[in-house]
Amino acid sequence: MLKITFRAWSFACLLFASAITQAQNLTKNTLSLLPQYIQTNAVSGAFKISANGNTSPILVDGNDWKGVIRAANDLGDDIGKVTTVPGKVIQQSQPVTGAIIIGTIGKSKLIDNLIAAKKIDVSAVKGKWESFIVQTLGNNLVIAGSDKRGTIYGIYDVSEKIGVSPWYWWADAPVKKSNALYVKTGRYIQPSPKVKYRGIFINDESPSFTGWARANFGGVNSKAYVHMFELLLRLKANYLWPAMWGNTFNEDDPMSPVLADEYGIVMGTSHHEPMMRAQKEYTNRKNEVGPWDFTTNASGLQKFWADGLERNKNYDNLITMGMRGDGDVAMGKGDDKENIQTLKNVVSAQRDIIKKVYDKDPSEVPQLWAIFTEVQRYYDAGLNVPDDITLLFCDNNWGYIRRTGPINERKRKGGLGMYYHIDMNGGPWNDRWVNTTTVPKLREQFNLAYQTGIDRIWIVNVGDLKPKEMPIDFIMRYAWNPDAISANQTDDYMTDWAAGIFGKTYAKEIADIVSKYSKYNLMRKAEVQDPKIFSYVNFNEAERVFKLWKDLTARAEQLEKRIPAEAKDAYYQLVLYPTKASAGVAEIYLAAGRNNLYAKQGRVSANDLAKRAQELFELDKQLSLRYNDSISNKKWKNMMSDVHIGYKQWSMPKENSLPALSEVAPLPKPALGVAVEGSTDAWPGTDTKAELPQFDALDKQRYYIDIFNRGTGAFKFTANANQPWIKISKLNSGVVEKDERLYVEIDWKLAPKGKASGLIEITGGDAKVLVQVNTLNSEAPKTKQPYFGGFSGEFSIPAEKYNANISGKNARWTFLPNLGRAEGNMGIQPVTAPSATAADAPRLDYNIFLAKAGTTKVCLGILPTQDVNPARGLRIAVAIDNAEPVIIDARKGYVDTFNEYTKENLANSLVLKPLPPLGTPYALSGRRQQRRSEIFDNLRWLDVDIDVKDTGMHTIKVYMVDPEIVLERIVVNPNDKYPSYMGAPSIQHKATLGK
Template sequence: MLKQLSFFVLLFAGLIINAQTAHNTLSLLPDYIQHTAEKGSFRIAANGITAKIVVDPDDWKGVIRAANDLGDDVRKVTDVASPIIADVKLVPGAIIIGTIGKSKLIDQLINGGKLNVDAIKNKWESFVIQTVGDNLVIAGSDKRGTIYGIYDVSEKIGVSPWYYWADAPVKKSTNLYVKAGRYLQESPKVKYRGIFINDESPSFSGWSNKHFGGINSKVYTHIFELLLRLKANYLWPAMWGNAFNEDDPMSPVLADEYGIVMGTSHHEPMMRSQKEYTKRKDGIGPWDYVTNAENLKKFWTEGLERNKNYDNIITMSMRGDGDVAMGKGDDAENIKTLKQVVADQREIIRKVYGKDPAEVPQLWAIFTEVQRYYDAGMNVPDDVTLLFCDNNWGYIRRTAPVNELKRKGGMGLYYHIDMNGGPWNDRWINTTTVPKLHEQFSLAYKSGIDRIWIVNVGDLKPKEMPIDFIMRYAWNPDAISADQTSDYMTDWATGIFGKEHAAEIAELVSRYSKYNLMRKPEVQDPNIFSFVNYHEAERVQKQWQDLTAKAEALEKKIPKEALDAYYQLVLYPVKASAGVAEIYLAAGRNNLYAKQGRVSANEYANRARELFELDKKLSARYNDFIAGGKWKNMMSDVHLGYQKWSMPKENSLPPLNEVTPLASPSLGVAVEGSTDAWPGTAELPQFDVLDKQRYYIDIFNRGKGQLKFTAKANKPWIRLSATKGTIETEQRIYVDINWEKAPEGRGGGLIEINQNNTKVPVVINTLKKATPAGKTDYYGGFSGEFSIPANKFSLKTAGDNAEWIVLPGLGRAEACMGIYPTTAQSSTPEKAPRLEYQIFLPESGSTTVLLGILPTQDINPGRGLRIAVSIDNGDPVILDARKGYHDEFKEYTAENLNRSKNLKPLPDFGYNYALISRGKPRRTEVFDNQRWLDAALDVKKAGIHTLKIYMIDPEVVLERIIVNPNDKYPSYLGAPERN
């Protein structure tokens, strides 16, 4: 796939303009670094000699500091540093660095006609890198523009932005040249791009205390540098037990010098951290504006006075003390109070800054209950940025309202890739995929949310990959399309590990995050996946085990200098995630087998315990050994044994059961499709000639000693993989059908399992009917439930104003189907984009169709979240994903509990968070990363039919279709694909 990025490269003579394509999806500019000299190229390093770097001593401190970083980065790559010269005289053969209007060096070149900066002058964070005579010039439109240009060179010569935070190895080279030309970087599409260090205890705080004596300026300078190397500019500092401005007064000073815009979190107004209030609470009084306004205004005024000379975005309004809703629950009263709060805060800004508040960047976070206030009509002045939020688990709650598109302050997004709180914690490991990030951030950006993107990243580690993607994507969301997300992953891996194993690493990281997103570790449960239907648990376990095997095998091929980075970014998250998933699978099988009386239940209990010990060892290796103990304490989050949203005190195993064997051998039988064991009904699911299924019978020993058994079918066309055996614990027998000899129509038979005088009958049902002739491309069968991946359509038809497109890697399976553009107008079925699927239905009558869609939030309340479905020429049935979720006291319950949500709306976080209430596993559509919509469709006659899916609202993303859901055989993922 060709990269959809083009850049104008103006040759230094200023006469020719060429369009060049970026070499990868990480870089905004083409790769101008070479390792051999060409005509006109600039030498950074060759033959042990490095170019000098010249910077005006009166330029911004952050520029001078970054120039020194570049000099040292040259050393990292070549072993010889580039000397730094602080002067205003041009030096032949040197790298000239400076900011327009701040650097005499750059202004000399401009005034002398050697450097044309018209394209970047007075622009936001833009820069040009150009060969000028025998010099290389890095000129920025402003402080950060210059710094970004510096770090662009650093990354291209081989120093990853993650050299410190992930121990990414430096790509060594002795010769470095810049190809002759002019490389211009335009301003970012998203103005403020940053991260929020949050939920920082025990890991980040423990690490900082160990290595830096606390969360102080020594820690923050590393974060500032990372952000700048990623071309980001904005930070919300750690706030759980910390006060950025007061814990270390040098922190805000250095942030400003580095060039980082500082803010405070969504509930910390006026540059005041919560901890600054709590330690003064006795003197200030209650956090209640109705009763204590004057003291709070004084507190806020002092905060602004302290920080007014720095580059900030001021959080406005207020929530209750401790990041909770304020007041006594009366929204109208709260809105009235908050309007006064904002008015008074604006007056404080006017007095402190001595100018119109409209000239001072501010934001209002529309978070949790505040969205209700916004929806009820509360608003803030037009110059204040509206910061919309996601639902805490990565699905945005609003696209940009049309009436806000001309807003002077614009709109922003607060987004979580880490969560401590409702609906449940999601902290320990990365559970976010790049395709999901692309889909959600593209949805936000295309609608007009482009002033601020701030991302809750928890401890920063181990969220390196999603941080990298979001910060790069924010610069130009048009530069990476949905079908380039895999290219990004390969380029990300290449940037850290080199090309040789990049594709393999990209696949490992993509897969582990995808599997985690299918079921995040903190909400794992022993009963999520089915152990008796569709081999679901086995398939999930095999996915994890195969991934682990690949990661372990690849580790042996990784160069020594890259092993620390490989463990942090690949091996640990793969193995540890797989271990947690398998612990719950082992516990689930133990619970089931103990219920059935199987002695082998004890083996699975032991397996869970082994994996629990392995989890400890993996964390210990991370904390104590990699990078010489550099990351001590960083991997300290408790991640096993969650019973409620908050972190447990310690890791613990799910409940395990031990089975005491009977004194003598005793026959037990369990069959596929049932959680029961004999004594009781033993009936296998139906066999049919179309799918030619193979099912199993488990014969097990409930007691001590050897058990001899025989198995015999009463029909010659019933085939058994074994007819006798001697077992200590258990043996699996497979059953299939010789269809050439099986009777026409519905048939049946018995398999008799014998042990001494014990006889267990297993019922067999078959169906042999004619299958569709001449049709090879269809889904369906005789045996009820079947599924269709959304991207396996037979026909795709565009609508009047939109079309369905494949979104690779999104969702649980290979891909999803989404709408392009997502800004399209809602449609009606006759004008809508349409997908068609050929299906075989063996009977007429009512057929249930389940549409599995992503749990998109109520992002545009004015129009719904609708999709339509029909069969053949039948009338389309329009389904609204919001139906049944708006009434705060109403539950939505589908017949199949294993697919239902049974949700009670929680308007503070969205409408789909409540846990089901019948003693079943933790299940919601957000936890499941899937929402099911069902429709009953009328089938006129048996045979091949066309199932049609229509876009009604453009934000709905289709992941899977399940036809004829068979509630007798429930599962988490549904029947696997068959055709």
């Protein structure tokens, strides 16, 4: 064998000067930490991985970490997947020309000798946490890591760049085939991650994950876990909380912790399982250990904890401290003062155990304390733990963080961490079936955490892992360097993610479908669907939601036909199933809600809607069966087993069940029925007057009239207007067997000026119904800028449709694309800005036209940001024109004006007019529909009354007070007569004058 020659080294030196410049010019995407250094054609100086049927050998020192040697073998296999010729792995400490040399600094003679000979410069990574270099060195390629995981990450960086997705196993992502692979000349340095511990929590694992593991591996054991370890490492993650419902990671299979350590995974236990002991380990020996009560059984619990720690002390662990009650509930009898003292005693005892087991100061052993549920209350009351313990803050279980990093904690030795849910089994409600989390939401929340110092640990509850692949991918990549993906790059990430799995051809289309299905799920997740959520008579709301899902499903189905055969299984898992199944569940509830309404009105077509709901229910079964029993040679058997239809409380039902459906018994002969937009009544048979909502010349509305049959057979109808300016969309007569929809519009050139009314007479059989039509034909206001508003009451404004965006002294409003339900939201940049006063606050101006003076209600729709800084509140301000702004505290109440907030009391909100208590649904006036809440809606409504002096053009001004609030929508003059879930659709009117 030949050693690296001096000539080869000299050649490398000549190339080195331009290496960094070349690296900077390489293609980069949001998935990759480093630019793309792999190419498929030979250029001068490039290192050949494989070409012409020959693959370079892979050298690794046999004394290096076992995990490094294992990953080196993965690289050899990956090269074979791509080129059909795998790379042979050779364990030796002498270099070979033309080889890939892999090793860990200080652990590999291969690497240490190159450093000693000054052939490679590792000063940028040596001694750092999880960093690496990839460098061409003459006729060699060097992958050198600062530590075990750094080397492994470098190996898998090459694997991903040659065309093997981290999701090749967990989502059956196809491998990108190539005949030749080269590494461009250069030295590519990957610094340490910005978030130190980055990992997932396998939770909610029964029936799906547990059933799948049992079917494929005989149980939740090391055979299953090694695939998870590998996925984490390929995603450059390092931390795992294992399945714990009915499982004990360390005891079910003693090889699980051994292999976790060999692979390089840091192990922990969930937020309520202290000292490396699973809850099930306690329940399995409850009689032996004694009660889970430290006040009465301290000695039993301390021995239990010490035994567990002794068992795991030689592995790489991050120890959970403290305790909750048995079964992840609040401990004690509800006395906070007593519980706080008990927790202090618990942590002190646990620290003593750590000192004895590790024979070192506890400050040298990584620990965390989870500030979860009631523990948050204890923390707020002053309970704290030693400075070297990481404070693990938590979200509200549905993806909104409960605390930003407190200023007084940001310098603590243990740092700050975050426990976050993209899957939830528990209160406020389950969210565990398919993915319901969008990348823009993740980016907004994790950026808020990171920018405020929460960067030591990010641990994410991912349920069964599948089908949460996309958000897992984003969070793990984002955690390495949150500064690398801005709010404006979330679409880029989605496209890059899709391209990394399916290739570039369909990447944008796939990215858009996946983005939209998760976005639509955020409107109302499957587990909290209800037939009464969306309005069936106002603003065509239910029809609009139905159309969104229908169009998206059609796109996903059409694209499936074009997807290459080798990618179809991945496409079903990541795109088609979650899209089509989510749409099916949404339509089940829409069909049920319309069925209930139509049955109340006596429509025979109600029965068709019940049948449709039943067909969709069966389709849902078939979609899950295909996932479990057909794709990927039944690899994912049982994985899609979660019950997801028919929730009545937070916990999973025993089986899927349809919402209540009604059946109509048709009358023995055909009978006329009429329903109109804006009302749930039907005529004849209702005492109220049949009346369409008002038409006005500014908005030029179109409203519908439904003519329907209440009996068997069919009937002829006629529909005639008594005014020539009332236009009916279809012929004035026809035949109705079930339903016929007519649309009514106004010919504004013929309509009288001012207010006018007319009638539409509808006859069928022996019945007749008169429908009132009211119009307002007034001229549009004269304005040089676009505006919202009109003559007909309620109107809404998307936050991003402002007329002016005025920067403040320390912050500005910025557009956050695709966040929320519509095109995006407006948030604050930077999120760490200080609270503002009227003089220095950033402001958004919206031009509006108001047809009435007096008290006007303005409803601000904001993201349900939690009480992240309880001492200060969570505030935003609103004004009309030049009036004094009114401050609204989203979590406490509101005060009258900015003047009541001096700079001295900005830190402590004065609550003069309290909002409903915490937990009360925030909603637009008149819109408190069944099971509505800010968490389920992913939107919180803040109402404020403003005094409008006169009619005409005005400006609504929205001021930042606290930087964490994100504005989605403004609704003005909410009309209780026409309630809806999302408010009136927005209509922006064009300017009528030149600028």
